[in-house]
Amino acid sequence: MALIRVDGDVVTIEGLEVEDAGFAQLLATQPEDRRAEVVTRAITVGVRGILSMGLGIDLSEVDDRVKRSVLEATAEARREVEMVLNAASRAFDAQLSPENRTSTVARTLEEFTSWRDGFLSRMDPTDADSDTARFLSELTSLVGPAGELQNRLEEALDPSVDTSAFAQLGKSIEDRLIELRDAVMHQRGRAEEAESGTQKGFDFEDSVHDWLSSAVAGFGGCVVERTGRIPGELSADALVGDFVVTLSDGARIVVEAKNTARINLAGKDGILDELDRAIVNRSADFSICISSRDAFPKEVGPFGVYGHRLLVVDPGDGAMTAVAVRWAISAMAAERQTRGELDHNLFEDRLQRIRQLAQLLSGSRRSLTDITTSVENVRGTLEQLRTELLAVVTDLDSEVARVTEPAEVVTLRSVAGSEA
DSSP states (O other): OOEEEEETTEEEEESOOOOOHHHHHHHHTSOHHHHHHHHHHHHHHHHHHHHHHOTTOOHHHHHHHHHHHHHHHHHHHHHHHHHHHHHHHHHHHHHTOTTSTTSHHHHHHHHHHHHHHHHHHHHOTTSTTSHHHHHHHHHHHHHSTTOHHHHHHHHHHOTTSTTSHHHHHHHHHHHHHHHHHHHHHHHHHHHHHHHHHHHHHHHHHHHHHHHHHHHTTTTSSOEEEEOTTSOOSSOTTOOOOSEEEEOTTSOEEEEEEEOOSOOOOSSTTSHHHHHHHHHHHTTOSEEEEEESSSOSOTTTTTEEEETTEEEEEOOSSSHHHHHHHHHHHHHHHHHHOOOSOOOHHHHHHHHHHHHHHHHHHHHHHHHHHHOSTTHHHHHHHHHHHHHHHHHHHHHHHHHHHHOOSOOOOOOHHHHHGGGO
16 A cells, blocks of 8 residues: 655655556656656646546546547538638639639630631631631632643743743754854864865965075074974973074074964963963073964054064065064164163164065065066065165164163163054
C-alpha cells in the first residue's frame, strides 16, 4: 500500500507501483536520468485532464465526450470544406464553365466559333464571295482554257507573228544558217584567191628583197636577210618582220612588205603596232613598212615618219625603198652618236621635201598608164626626181657627219614633229 502525503503544492508518493503497458513503454524509451521528469509530466497532465473534465467522471464518459468532440470537429471541417468547394465551384462556373455564357471559356468558345465560321466561310469554294472562290476564279482566268497564259503561249509560239518568240527564234536560226553559208562561200572564195594572192605576195617580197639589196649596196658590210618564215624572239610562231637589214656597225632595220589594198594605221591591228612588234621580234633598232600601193590612210601619204617607224609607198622601181633605207641609216646614226647640235630645221625641211617629191613621183608613175605620147619626158622627170631624192638624203648624211661635239640624242619623233 502506497503512502501519499500532501504538503501544500508538494505531493510525496512512497511505494507507488503502476501497472500500465503504455506507461512502461514510454519510460523504457527514456534515459534513467530523465524518467522522473517524464513521470512527473505524465501525472501533471493526467491530473489536469481530470480537473478539466470534473471529478467523478469515469473514463467511458470521457471517451464519449472525446468522440462527440471529434465528430463535431469533423462535421465543422466538412462544412468548411463544402463551403470552400461550393465557392470554388461557383467561381469555376463563373469563369471556366462553357455552359455559363458569361464565363471566360464560354466567351472564348463563342469567339472561336465565330472566327471558325468566318474562316470556313472565306475558304468555302462554293461561296462566290469567298477568298478561295475568288482565287480559283482568277487562277482559272490565268491558266484555264482560253486564259491569259494560254493566249500568251499561243502568241509566243505562233510562227506567223513576227514579234513572237518562236518567230524570232526561227529568224535567229535562219540568220545563223545564212551566216554559216556566207562564211563557207567566203572561205571558198578566199581559198580560190589564195593561190594567186599568195603568189603575188611572194613576187612582191622578191622585189622588195632586190630593192633592199640595191639600197645598201653602196654602204659595204650590209646583209639583207629574208625572215618572213623564221620565228623570232616573241614566240615560237611569231613571224612578224619579213626582212632584216644588218648594217656594218651592227644596227638592224626590220622591214615589213605589204601588198594589200588597205593598211590601218593605229589600233591593235594597225601597222604602227605591228612595226613595234617587228622591232622586238627581230631585235631591231628601226622599222620600215613598204607598201606596193597607196594603201595607207591619207594622213600618212607616200612617206611618213612615226618615231622609229617609217611608212613608205614604193611605186615599183625601188626608189622610195632606197630613200627609206637611207633615212633610217641617217636617223639611227644621229640617235646613237651625235657630236653637236643637229639642225632640226634642216631635217624638217628635208622630210617635207621628201614627202612632196614622193607624191610627185607617185603621180608621175600613175601618169605613165594614161599618157603614152610623153613617155620619154616622163621618164626623164622620174630620173631627175630620183636623183634629187637621193641628193636630199645625202644632205642628211652630211649634216650628221658635220656635227663634231657630243649632244643629246635626237629621235626621229622630235625631228619629224607634226609629220609624225
